Amino acid sequence: MSAMSKKMIQNLAETLSKQVKHFNKTETQCLIRLYNALLGDQTERKVGHGLDRGKFRNILHNTFGLTDDMIMDRVFRAFDKDNDSYISVKEWLEGLAVFLRGTLDEKIKYCFDVYDLNGDGYISREEMFHMLKNSLIRQPTEEDPDEGIKDLVEITLKKMDYDHDSRLSCDDFEKAVRDENLLLEAFGTCLPDAKSIQAFEQQAFQVTRFAGAMTHKYEQTLF
Known part of the structure; x- marks a missing residue:
C-alpha cells in the first residue's frame, strides 16, 4: 500500500468507522495514519500487501510487552483474518478494536x-x-x-x-x-495490560484528545 494522502485517509476513516466497532471516526483516522506510518517504515515491503509479520511482532513486543514468540505469532494470525501473511488496514483496525477495547x-x-x-x-x-x-x-x-x-x-x-x-x-x-x-x-499473555493500552492510546489519539479539549473549551464559552 503506497502512502495515503490526507483526503484518502479521511475517506477511508469515514467508511471503516461505520464497519469497525469501538473507535469513532477521528480515532479511526488516527489509527489509519499510524498504520500508514508503519508501512512506510517497513523494510523490503511489497507494495499493496500490508503490514508484515516482523513489523507487527515488533509492535507487540515493544509497545504492548508481549514476549512469547509462539503467542505473538498466533496474535498475528488472529489479526490476519484472510491468512495472506499481511495485515490490511481493515484487519489492523478490527484487530485493535478487540485487542484494546473488546468486550468480554x-x-x-x-x-x-x-x-x-x-x-x-x-x-x-x-x-x-x-x-x-x-x-x-x-x-x-x-x-x-x-x-x-x-x-x-x-x-x-x-x-x-x-x-x-x-x-x-x-x-x-x-x-x-x-x-x-x-x-x-490461562495459556499465555495475548492481550495488553491497562498501562500499555493507556500509553498506546494517548500516543495514537493525542490529536483527538487535543481537538476534543478545544471543542469542549469552545462550547463552554457559548453558554
Whole structure:
C-alpha cells in the first residue's frame, strides 16, 4: 500500500468507522495514519500487501510487552483474518478494536483463537502443553520439568473441561472464563495490560484528545 494522502485517509476513516466497532471516526483516522506510518517504515515491503509479520511482532513486543514468540505469532494470525501473511488496514483496525477495547465476549473468542494452535476448534492437551511449556520458568534442579507441566495441563483440564472430552471447546473455554475471569489468558499473555493500552492510546489519539479539549473549551464559552 503506497502512502495515503490526507483526503484518502479521511475517506477511508469515514467508511471503516461505520464497519469497525469501538473507535469513532477521528480515532479511526488516527489509527489509519499510524498504520500508514508503519508501512512506510517497513523494510523490503511489497507494495499493496500490508503490514508484515516482523513489523507487527515488533509492535507487540515493544509497545504492548508481549514476549512469547509462539503467542505473538498466533496474535498475528488472529489479526490476519484472510491468512495472506499481511495485515490490511481493515484487519489492523478490527484487530485493535478487540485487542484494546473488546468486550468480554470478543476477548474470549480472540483468546480461544490464539490458543487453538491448529485451528481445529479445540485446545488439545498437546496445545496446552506447548503453550504452558513456553510460558513457565523452569527450575534447573527439576529432574523432569515436563512432568510438572503435564500435571498443570491435567489440573487445567479438570477445571475447564466442562464436557469431559479431554479437550477444550470454545464453549468450555467461555464457561470457564465466565466463572473465573483470570482464566481468560490461562495459556499465555495475548492481550495488553491497562498501562500499555493507556500509553498506546494517548500516543495514537493525542490529536483527538487535543481537538476534543478545544471543542469542549469552545462550547463552554457559548453558554
